Amino acid sequence: MKAVVTIRPRPSVLDPQGQAVAGALRHLGFDEVESARQGKIIELVLQDADPDAARARLDRMCRELLANTVIEDYQITLEP
Amino acid sequence: MKAAVIVFPGSNCDRDALEALRRHGARKTVTVWHGDTSLPGQDLVVLPGGFSYGDYLRAGAIAARSPIMAAVREHARRGGLVAGICNGFQVLCEAGLLPGALMRNAHMRFVCKTSVLRVENARTAFTRGYAQGAEIAIPIAHHDGNYFADEQTLERLEGEGRVVFRYRDNPNGSARAIAGIVNAQGNVLGMMPHPERAVNALAGACDGVAFFESLAEACS
Numbered sequence: 001m002k003a004v005v006t007i008r009p010r011p012s013v014l015d016p017q018g019q020a021v022a023g024a025l026r027h028l029g030f031d032e033v034e035s036a037r038q039g040k041i042i043e044l045v046l047q048d049a050d051p052d053a054a055r056a057r058l059d060r061m062c063r064e065l066l067a068n069t070v071i072e073d074y075q076i077t078l079e080p
Numbered sequence: 081m082k083a084a085v086i087v088f089p090g091s092n093c094d095r096d097a098l099e100a101l102r103r104h105g106a107r108k109t110v111t112v113w114h115g116d117t118s119l120p121g122q123d124l125v126v127l128p129g130g131f132s133y134g135d136y137l138r139a140g141a142i143a144a145r146s147p148i149m150a151a152v153r154e155h156a157r158r159g160g161l162v163a164g165i166c167n168g169f170q171v172l173c174e175a176g177l178l179p180g181a182l183m184r185n186a187h188m189r190f191v192c193k194t195s196v197l198r199v200e201n202a203r204t205a206f207t208r209g210y211a212q213g214a215e216i217a218i219p220i221a222h223h224d225g226n227y228f229a230d231e232q233t234l235e236r237l238e239g240e241g242r243v244v245f246r247y248r249d250n251p252n253g254s255a256r257a258i259a260g261i262v263n264a265q266g267n268v269l270g271m272m273p274h275p276e277r278a279v280n281a282l283a284g285a286c287d288g289v290a291f292f293e294s295l296a297e298a299c300s
Contacts, residue, residue, distance in 0.1 A: 013228060014253070016188045065145060068138055068174065070181040071228055 001046050002079040003058055005066055008039035013071045042066055051078055081106045081299035082122040086152065088114040088143045093129035093165065093276060100276040101126070104289055105296020114146040123299040124161040125152055127168030129221075129274055139182060139224040140170030149175055161205055161295065162268040166222055169260070169270030178263055178270045179237070180229030185222070186253020192221040194285065195273055196248040197259050201241045204262055205298035206269045209290035216287035218273035220251060225272040227254035227261075237261055245271055 009015040015037050022036035044061075046054060058076045067074040083106045087094045094111060101109050101124075110120055114132075119125065132143035143149075149171075156162050156177055164172040172178045185191060194217050202212040210216065229237070234255055237243050245260035252272075260271030275288030 012230075013183070014186060014226075016184055016186050016253075020188055065141065066137070068141070068181055070173075070179075070230075071183060 001048050001051075001054065003044045003046055003054065004077045004079065005042045005044065005058065005062060006039060006075045006077070007042070007062075007067050007072050008037055008074075010071055010073050039072070054078060081124060081296045082108040082110075082120075083124040083126060083295075084110050084112050084119055084122045085126045085128055086114060086148055087111050087128070088130065088132035088146065088167075088171075090132040090134055091128050091130035091167070093167075093274065096274075096276040097126050097128045097165065100279045100288065100292050104279060104292035106292075112148060114143065114148050117147050117151060119148070119151045119155055122160075124163065124295055125155055127152070127162070127164040127171050128276075129166030129168060132167055132171065135224070138170075138174065140167055140172075140174040143167070143171045144174035153177065156263075156268050159265065159267050161298065163206060163295070164268075164270040165274055165276065166220075166225075166272055169272055170224060172268060172270045177268050178261060179233050180227055180255075180261075182224050182272070183226040183228050184224050185226050185251075190221075190223045191225070191251050192219075193251070194218070195220045195251055195259070197245040197273060198248060199244070200246050201244045201262075203241070204244055204266055204269065204294075206262070206291060206294055207244055208297060209294035215248060216290075217278065217285050218275055218287055219277045219285070220273045222252070222272055225252040225254065227258045227272075229255060234258075240264065242266075244269060245273065 250257040275291035278285035278288030
Protein backbone atom coordinates (compact mmCIF):
# COMPACT_ATOMS: atom_id res chain seq x y z
CA MET A 1 0.00 0.00 0.00
CA LYS A 2 1.01 3.57 -0.49
CA ALA A 3 0.86 6.44 1.96
CA VAL A 4 1.22 10.12 1.22
CA VAL A 5 2.29 12.41 4.03
CA THR A 6 1.70 16.12 3.47
CA ILE A 7 3.66 18.47 5.70
CA ARG A 8 2.88 22.17 5.96
CA PRO A 9 4.16 25.02 8.09
CA ARG A 10 1.70 25.64 10.93
CA PRO A 11 -0.61 28.62 10.37
CA SER A 12 1.03 30.58 13.20
CA VAL A 13 4.49 30.16 11.68
CA LEU A 14 6.01 32.64 9.24
CA ASP A 15 6.61 30.94 5.88
CA PRO A 16 9.17 33.04 3.99
CA GLN A 17 9.39 30.47 1.19
CA GLY A 18 5.64 30.64 0.61
CA GLN A 19 5.78 34.44 0.71
CA ALA A 20 8.57 34.46 -1.88
CA VAL A 21 6.58 32.09 -4.12
CA ALA A 22 3.46 34.27 -3.82
CA GLY A 23 5.53 37.37 -4.62
CA ALA A 24 7.06 35.73 -7.70
CA LEU A 25 3.64 34.62 -8.96
CA ARG A 26 2.28 38.17 -8.61
CA HIS A 27 5.37 39.43 -10.39
CA LEU A 28 4.44 37.15 -13.31
CA GLY A 29 1.01 38.77 -13.49
CA PHE A 30 -0.98 36.33 -11.36
CA ASP A 31 -2.52 39.15 -9.37
CA GLU A 32 -5.20 36.89 -7.90
CA VAL A 33 -2.63 35.18 -5.64
CA GLU A 34 -3.33 36.29 -2.09
CA SER A 35 -0.88 34.01 -0.35
CA ALA A 36 1.07 30.78 -0.70
CA ARG A 37 2.22 28.26 1.87
CA GLN A 38 4.98 25.86 0.92
CA GLY A 39 5.35 22.42 2.42
CA LYS A 40 6.46 19.00 1.30
CA ILE A 41 5.01 15.66 0.31
CA ILE A 42 6.58 12.35 1.26
CA GLU A 43 5.36 9.21 -0.53
CA LEU A 44 5.89 5.95 1.28
CA VAL A 45 5.41 2.45 -0.06
CA LEU A 46 4.45 0.15 2.80
CA GLN A 47 3.94 -3.56 3.28
CA ASP A 48 0.22 -4.24 3.16
CA ALA A 49 -1.36 -4.00 6.57
CA ASP A 50 -4.59 -3.22 8.32
CA PRO A 51 -5.29 0.46 7.47
CA ASP A 52 -5.90 1.49 11.08
CA ALA A 53 -2.66 -0.13 12.19
CA ALA A 54 -0.81 1.42 9.26
CA ARG A 55 -2.22 4.83 10.11
CA ALA A 56 -1.12 4.52 13.72
CA ARG A 57 2.40 3.62 12.59
CA LEU A 58 2.43 6.52 10.12
CA ASP A 59 1.34 8.88 12.85
CA ARG A 60 4.36 7.77 14.87
CA MET A 61 6.65 8.19 11.84
CA CYS A 62 5.40 11.76 11.48
CA ARG A 63 5.89 12.61 15.15
CA GLU A 64 9.25 10.88 15.46
CA LEU A 65 10.88 12.10 12.25
CA LEU A 66 8.91 13.30 9.25
CA ALA A 67 7.40 16.45 10.77
CA ASN A 68 8.64 18.85 13.41
CA THR A 69 5.41 19.56 15.24
CA VAL A 70 6.84 22.73 16.77
CA ILE A 71 6.56 24.38 13.35
CA GLU A 72 4.75 21.91 11.06
CA ASP A 73 1.39 20.16 10.72
CA TYR A 74 1.00 16.86 8.89
CA GLN A 75 -1.74 14.99 7.14
CA ILE A 76 -1.72 11.29 6.26
CA THR A 77 -3.50 9.84 3.23
CA LEU A 78 -3.57 6.09 2.59
CA GLU A 79 -3.87 4.76 -0.95
CA PRO A 80 -4.61 1.07 -1.43
CA MET B 81 38.41 19.55 30.72
CA LYS B 82 37.94 16.50 28.54
CA ALA B 83 35.93 17.29 25.44
CA ALA B 84 34.37 15.18 22.68
CA VAL B 85 33.35 16.61 19.31
CA ILE B 86 30.71 14.60 17.46
CA VAL B 87 31.27 14.27 13.71
CA PHE B 88 28.24 13.78 11.48
CA PRO B 89 28.41 13.28 7.72
CA GLY B 90 28.48 16.90 6.55
CA SER B 91 29.91 18.46 9.72
CA ASN B 92 32.44 21.11 8.71
CA CYS B 93 33.34 22.98 11.90
CA ASP B 94 34.48 19.95 13.87
CA ARG B 95 38.19 20.70 13.41
CA ASP B 96 37.76 24.37 14.24
CA ALA B 97 35.98 23.34 17.42
CA LEU B 98 38.78 20.87 18.29
CA GLU B 99 41.44 23.52 17.69
CA ALA B 100 39.61 26.10 19.83
CA LEU B 101 39.16 23.56 22.62
CA ARG B 102 42.82 22.49 22.52
CA ARG B 103 44.09 26.07 22.60
CA HIS B 104 41.74 27.25 25.30
CA GLY B 105 41.53 24.83 28.13
CA ALA B 106 40.81 21.26 27.01
CA ARG B 107 43.27 18.76 28.45
CA LYS B 108 42.07 16.03 26.19
CA THR B 109 39.97 16.10 23.02
CA VAL B 110 38.48 13.30 20.96
CA THR B 111 36.25 13.09 17.92
CA VAL B 112 33.34 10.66 17.98
CA TRP B 113 31.69 9.38 14.82
CA HIS B 114 27.90 9.73 14.68
CA GLY B 115 27.48 6.00 14.11
CA ASP B 116 29.15 5.14 17.42
CA THR B 117 26.89 4.33 20.33
CA SER B 118 29.03 5.32 23.30
CA LEU B 119 31.03 8.33 24.41
CA PRO B 120 34.40 8.05 26.10
CA GLY B 121 34.20 9.62 29.57
CA GLN B 122 34.29 13.39 29.19
CA ASP B 123 33.04 16.65 30.63
CA LEU B 124 31.86 18.38 27.47
CA VAL B 125 30.24 17.19 24.24
CA VAL B 126 30.27 19.57 21.28
CA LEU B 127 27.88 19.21 18.36
CA PRO B 128 29.68 21.20 15.68
CA GLY B 129 28.50 23.36 12.81
CA GLY B 130 28.05 22.16 9.27
CA PHE B 131 25.34 20.66 7.14
CA SER B 132 24.77 17.20 8.53
CA TYR B 133 23.06 14.97 5.97
CA GLY B 134 22.93 17.92 3.60
CA ASP B 135 20.11 19.44 5.67
CA TYR B 136 17.82 16.75 4.15
CA LEU B 137 14.26 16.77 5.50
CA ARG B 138 15.04 19.62 7.95
CA ALA B 139 18.34 21.02 9.19
CA GLY B 140 19.61 18.69 11.93
CA ALA B 141 16.62 16.34 11.70
CA ILE B 142 18.45 13.20 10.63
CA ALA B 143 21.55 13.82 12.75
CA ALA B 144 19.27 14.17 15.78
CA ARG B 145 18.19 10.53 15.26
CA SER B 146 21.68 9.11 14.70
CA PRO B 147 23.03 6.33 16.94
CA ILE B 148 25.36 8.53 19.04
CA MET B 149 22.51 10.78 20.15
CA ALA B 150 21.25 8.29 22.75
CA ALA B 151 24.64 8.60 24.48
CA VAL B 152 24.57 12.41 24.16
CA ARG B 153 21.11 12.42 25.70
CA GLU B 154 22.30 10.24 28.58
CA HIS B 155 25.37 12.48 29.09
CA ALA B 156 23.03 15.51 29.27
CA ARG B 157 20.64 13.72 31.61
CA ARG B 158 23.49 13.06 34.03
CA GLY B 159 24.31 16.78 34.01
CA GLY B 160 27.22 16.65 31.54
CA LEU B 161 27.82 19.77 29.45
CA VAL B 162 26.65 19.85 25.83
CA ALA B 163 27.28 22.73 23.43
CA GLY B 164 25.56 22.78 20.03
CA ILE B 165 26.93 25.37 17.64
CA CYS B 166 25.03 26.32 14.47
CA ASN B 167 24.02 22.96 12.99
CA GLY B 168 24.60 21.58 16.49
CA PHE B 169 21.90 23.95 17.82
CA GLN B 170 19.55 22.70 15.11
CA VAL B 171 20.34 19.10 16.09
CA LEU B 172 19.66 19.81 19.80
CA CYS B 173 16.26 21.34 18.99
CA GLU B 174 15.38 18.45 16.68
CA ALA B 175 16.44 16.00 19.39
CA GLY B 176 14.17 17.71 21.90
CA LEU B 177 17.09 18.58 24.19
CA LEU B 178 16.29 22.27 23.69
CA PRO B 179 12.86 23.83 23.05
CA GLY B 180 11.80 25.49 19.80
CA ALA B 181 13.01 25.11 16.24
CA LEU B 182 15.31 26.85 13.75
CA MET B 183 13.58 27.84 10.55
CA ARG B 184 14.70 29.31 7.25
CA ASN B 185 16.04 32.87 7.70
CA ALA B 186 13.17 35.35 7.44
CA HIS B 187 14.68 37.09 4.41
CA MET B 188 15.49 33.75 2.73
CA ARG B 189 19.19 34.50 2.33
CA PHE B 190 22.23 32.72 3.69
CA VAL B 191 23.97 35.11 6.09
CA CYS B 192 27.73 35.00 6.53
CA LYS B 193 29.12 37.91 8.55
CA THR B 194 30.21 39.02 11.98
CA SER B 195 27.30 39.52 14.34
CA VAL B 196 27.28 41.45 17.58
CA LEU B 197 25.79 39.50 20.48
CA ARG B 198 24.81 40.65 23.93
CA VAL B 199 25.68 38.23 26.71
CA GLU B 200 22.31 38.10 28.46
CA ASN B 201 23.31 35.57 31.10
CA ALA B 202 26.93 35.44 32.24
CA ARG B 203 26.21 32.97 35.03
CA THR B 204 26.19 29.83 32.87
CA ALA B 205 29.01 27.32 32.50
CA PHE B 206 29.36 28.58 28.93
CA THR B 207 29.54 32.31 29.65
CA ARG B 208 31.02 32.84 33.11
CA GLY B 209 34.14 34.34 31.51
CA TYR B 210 32.13 37.20 30.00
CA ALA B 211 30.79 40.28 31.76
CA GLN B 212 27.01 40.38 32.13
CA GLY B 213 25.62 42.47 29.27
CA ALA B 214 28.92 42.45 27.33
CA GLU B 215 28.68 42.92 23.57
CA ILE B 216 30.85 40.47 21.66
CA ALA B 217 31.61 40.02 17.96
CA ILE B 218 31.09 36.43 16.79
CA PRO B 219 30.72 35.20 13.18
CA ILE B 220 27.49 33.70 11.89
CA ALA B 221 27.08 31.58 8.75
CA HIS B 222 23.70 29.95 8.29
CA HIS B 223 20.55 29.66 6.21
CA ASP B 224 18.29 28.25 8.90
CA GLY B 225 18.92 30.31 12.02
CA ASN B 226 15.51 31.86 12.54
CA TYR B 227 14.65 30.76 16.08
CA PHE B 228 10.99 29.98 16.66
CA ALA B 229 9.10 28.93 19.78
CA ASP B 230 5.56 29.58 20.96
CA GLU B 231 4.94 32.63 23.15
CA GLN B 232 4.63 30.56 26.32
CA THR B 233 8.01 28.95 25.71
CA LEU B 234 9.61 32.31 24.90
CA GLU B 235 8.22 33.81 28.11
CA ARG B 236 9.59 30.90 30.10
CA LEU B 237 13.03 31.19 28.48
CA GLU B 238 13.15 34.92 29.20
CA GLY B 239 11.81 34.55 32.75
CA GLU B 240 14.29 31.83 33.67
CA GLY B 241 17.30 33.66 32.23
CA ARG B 242 17.72 30.98 29.59
CA VAL B 243 18.25 33.38 26.70
CA VAL B 244 22.04 33.41 26.91
CA PHE B 245 22.97 35.35 23.75
CA ARG B 246 20.86 37.89 21.87
CA TYR B 247 21.67 39.54 18.52
CA ARG B 248 22.05 43.30 18.61
CA ASP B 249 20.86 43.52 14.99
CA ASN B 250 18.62 40.51 14.41
CA PRO B 251 20.11 39.04 11.20
CA ASN B 252 17.64 36.22 10.54
CA GLY B 253 14.23 37.05 12.01
CA SER B 254 14.69 35.07 15.22
CA ALA B 255 11.97 35.44 17.84
CA ARG B 256 13.12 38.12 20.28
CA ALA B 257 16.48 38.21 18.46
CA ILE B 258 17.51 35.03 20.27
CA ALA B 259 20.96 33.76 19.29
CA GLY B 260 21.53 31.16 22.00
CA ILE B 261 19.64 29.41 24.81
CA VAL B 262 20.22 26.87 27.56
CA ASN B 263 17.99 24.09 28.88
CA ALA B 264 16.29 24.33 32.27
CA GLN B 265 19.21 22.62 34.04
CA GLY B 266 21.71 24.98 32.39
CA ASN B 267 24.01 22.23 31.10
CA VAL B 268 22.89 22.12 27.44
CA LEU B 269 23.44 25.19 25.26
CA GLY B 270 22.60 25.85 21.64
CA MET B 271 23.73 28.90 19.67
CA MET B 272 23.80 29.81 16.00
CA PRO B 273 26.97 32.00 16.09
CA HIS B 274 30.40 30.35 15.90
CA PRO B 275 32.64 31.09 18.92
CA GLU B 276 35.20 28.59 17.54
CA ARG B 277 35.75 30.94 14.60
CA ALA B 278 36.61 33.83 16.92
CA VAL B 279 39.64 32.56 18.83
CA ASN B 280 42.54 34.01 16.87
CA ALA B 281 43.43 37.66 16.25
CA LEU B 282 45.10 36.67 12.99
CA ALA B 283 41.77 35.29 11.81
CA GLY B 284 40.00 38.49 12.78
CA ALA B 285 38.38 38.08 16.18
CA CYS B 286 38.99 36.80 19.71
CA ASP B 287 35.65 37.23 21.43
CA GLY B 288 35.03 33.47 21.34
CA VAL B 289 38.02 32.68 23.58
CA ALA B 290 36.08 33.39 26.78
CA PHE B 291 33.45 30.83 25.71
CA PHE B 292 35.98 28.00 25.75
CA GLU B 293 37.79 29.31 28.83
CA SER B 294 34.44 29.50 30.64
CA LEU B 295 33.89 25.82 29.92
CA ALA B 296 37.41 24.87 31.01
CA GLU B 297 36.89 26.74 34.28
CA ALA B 298 33.45 25.18 34.81
CA CYS B 299 35.05 21.73 34.46
CA SER B 300 38.06 22.36 36.65
